[in-house]
Amino acid sequence: MTALRARAPHAGLALLIAVFAVFFVLPFAGLLERGIGGSGTWDAITSDTALDALVLSLWTSAVALLIAVVAGTPVAYWLTHARFPGKGAVEALIDLPIVLPPTIAGVALLTAFGRKGLLGAPLDDWFGLTLGFSTAAVIMAQLFVGAPFYVRAARAGFGSVDAQYERVAHTLGASRLRAFARIVLPLSWPSLAAGAALCWARALGELGATLIFAGNLQGETQTMPLAILSAFERADGLTAAVALAILLLAVALVALAAFWLLSTRGRGTP
Amino acid sequence: MSLRVAAAGALAVAALGLGACGDGEEPTETITVFAAASLTEAFGELAEAFEEEHPGVTVRLSFAGSATLRTQVLEGAPADVFASASPDEVAALDAAGLVVEERALATNTLVIATGQDGIETFEELTLPGLRLMLAAEDVPAGRYARESLALAGTDFAVRVLANVRSNEANVRATLAKVELGEADAAIVYASDLRLADAGIRAIAIPERFQVAAEYRIALLAESDAARAFVAFATSPQGMATLARHGFTAVGVTP
Numbered sequence: 001m002t003a004l005r006a007r008a009p010h011a012g013l014a015l016l017i018a019v020f021a022v023f024f025v026l027p028f029a030g031l032l033e034r035g036i037g038g039s040g041t042w043d044a045i046t047s048d049t050a051l052d053a054l055v056l057s058l059w060t061s062a063v064a065l066l067i068a069v070v071a072g073t074p075v076a077y078w079l080t081h082a083r084f085p086g087k088g089a090v091e092a093l094i095d096l097p098i099v100l101p102p103t104i105a106g107v108a109l110l111t112a113f114g115r116k117g118l119l120g121a122p123l124d125d126w127f128g129l130t131l132g133f134s135t136a137a138v139i140m141a142q143l144f145v146g147a148p149f150y151v152r153a154a155r156a157g158f159g160s161v162d163a164q165y166e167r168v169a170h171t172l173g174a175s176r177l178r179a180f181a182r183i184v185l186p187l188s189w190p191s192l193a194a195g196a197a198l199c200w201a202r203a204l205g206e207l208g209a210t211l212i213f214a215g216n217l218q219g220e221t222q223t224m225p226l227a228i229l230s231a232f233e234r235a236d237g238l239t240a241a242v243a244l245a246i247l248l249l250a251v252a253l254v255a256l257a258a259f260w261l262l263s264t265r266g267r268g269t270p
Numbered sequence: 271m272s273l274r275v276a277a278a279g280a281l282a283v284a285a286l287g288l289g290a291c292g293d294g295e296e297p298t299e300t301i302t303v304f305a306a307a308s309l310t311e312a313f314g315e316l317a318e319a320f321e322e323e324h325p326g327v328t329v330r331l332s333f334a335g336s337a338t339l340r341t342q343v344l345e346g347a348p349a350d351v352f353a354s355a356s357p358d359e360v361a362a363l364d365a366a367g368l369v370v371e372e373r374a375l376a377t378n379t380l381v382i383a384t385g386q387d388g389i390e391t392f393e394e395l396t397l398p399g400l401r402l403m404l405a406a407e408d409v410p411a412g413r414y415a416r417e418s419l420a421l422a423g424t425d426f427a428v429r430v431l432a433n434v435r436s437n438e439a440n441v442r443a444t445l446a447k448v449e450l451g452e453a454d455a456a457i458v459y460a461s462d463l464r465l466a467d468a469g470i471r472a473i474a475i476p477e478r479f480q481v482a483a484e485y486r487i488a489l490l491a492e493s494d495a496a497r498a499f500v501a502f503a504t505s506p507q508g509m510a511t512l513a514r515h516g517f518t519a520v521g522v523t524p
Binding site: 108114115116130132133211214215216217218219229230232233234237238252 | 334335337338341344345401403406409410434435438439447450451452462
């Protein structure tokens with residue numbers, strides 16, 4: 001009886017895990033089932049639309065990641081060590097885009113940087129600079145939704161480094177920058193790489209904010225998610241949409257594997 | 271004691287209420303109507319009037335670009351009625367054997383929507399640097415707009431298309447970009463401008479370059495309520511509603 005009782009939850013747990021796994025695996029199986037062997041899959045993958053969208057997606061998301069790392073690293077480091085009133089509010093503000101539905105992020109970007117936006121209107125009036133519906137808008141949308149993931153992970157990474165190490169480095173005469181580069185960076189490397197991967201993946205998959213703030217124009221603002229959405233709307237579009245989705249999935253898998261390698265190889269010891 | 275009385279009373283009232291529900295032998299049925307984005311207000315009003323005339327029937331409405339709706343239905347979305355801004359989408363469903371019957375619903379004309387300090391004529395669509403937005407090529411409004419431009423000549427069409435800043439998913443999203451000030455101009459349906467901001471002006475497209483948008487309504491399920499809705503939409507009352515929203519009504523049922 002006792003044995004049975006002990007085992008029963010395990011069977012239930014196993015079932016739960018199996019159902020959960022099927023739930024996540026089945027959609028990918030569905031994509032592959034539709035895509036592989038479907039006539040037109042190869043044509044869709046090698047089409048101009050797909051190539052333009054893939055190239056645009058890759059370079060814009062790379063730029064967004066670069067900006068997130070360059071600007072986000074100091075912010076995360078500062079937030080880890082600074083003590084000031086309202087710090088919690090600042091941290092919450094940085095996390096806000098994570099919980100914001102992407103379409104709302106798009107509307108928010110428009111109200112700030114659009115032609116009638118807070119900053120967008122003077123930029124347009126004084127310099128004739130229009131940000132909305134341009135490639136710059138694509139990168140801005142990706143940065144807005146992706147960067148918080150990097151900053152969050154970097155903060156956690158920096159926070160896990162024992163402050164003692166840094167202090168010892170200072171007493172031994174190392175400059176702050178040198179201490180950061182030689183001690184903090186190697187120790188928090190896995191967190192930074194994981195955060196960068198999340199940030200990049202989120203930027204690559206960005207649809208809602210891009211659709212609203214950057215629009216949909218092949219070669220200029222039509223990223224892969226937008227190309228997939230556009231394909232879905234075509235008369236025989238499902239094949240093309242599925243094909244592009246598989247292509248994007250494959251690229252994302254390769255990139256995530258690279259991030260993973262980066263995070264394990266780059267790990268150091270002080 | 272008084273509490274008990276109150277509780278008993280409440281129970282009695284609840285029982286009465288339940289009884290009333292059971293006695294009225296009204297059939298309760300829900301029909302799902304998929305309609306083109308441009309029909310949003312007209313069909314909202316139609317559905318309300320239909321529900322009033324057919325107690326017990328609830329109309330669920332889903333609006334999107336006709337192309338999106340077509341793909342959704344092809345993928346098994348449970349629509350009973352499909353109102354499309356173009357015959358092409360209905361034909362696609364018909365080819366898949368999903369259409370029970372279909373008929374003409376209305377027509378719509380194209381106009382240029384522009385802001386207060388925007389362009390003045392159809393020809394000005396070629397102005398270099400003009401920020402133009404169209405519905406995507408695969409969306410009826412976008413298809414009609416490109417047909418209209420082609421009627422004005424290949425060279426003209428190429429110059430106008432060079433000004434396109436975005437291919438939007440449906441005609442309402444296209445118009446919204448003019449309202450937001452992101453687009454200097456957009457080609458939309460005349461009916462869409464009935465509801466646009468006061469700051470939006472309509473520039474007529476010359477008659478010889480006009481392409482009449484042809485709306486069709488299709489019955490997708492063997493349901494009496496759905497059949498009744500199609501009949502209602504194409505009845506004189508339905509036509510009057512569509513006309514009030516800027517459509518040219520055509521499909522009057524005898």
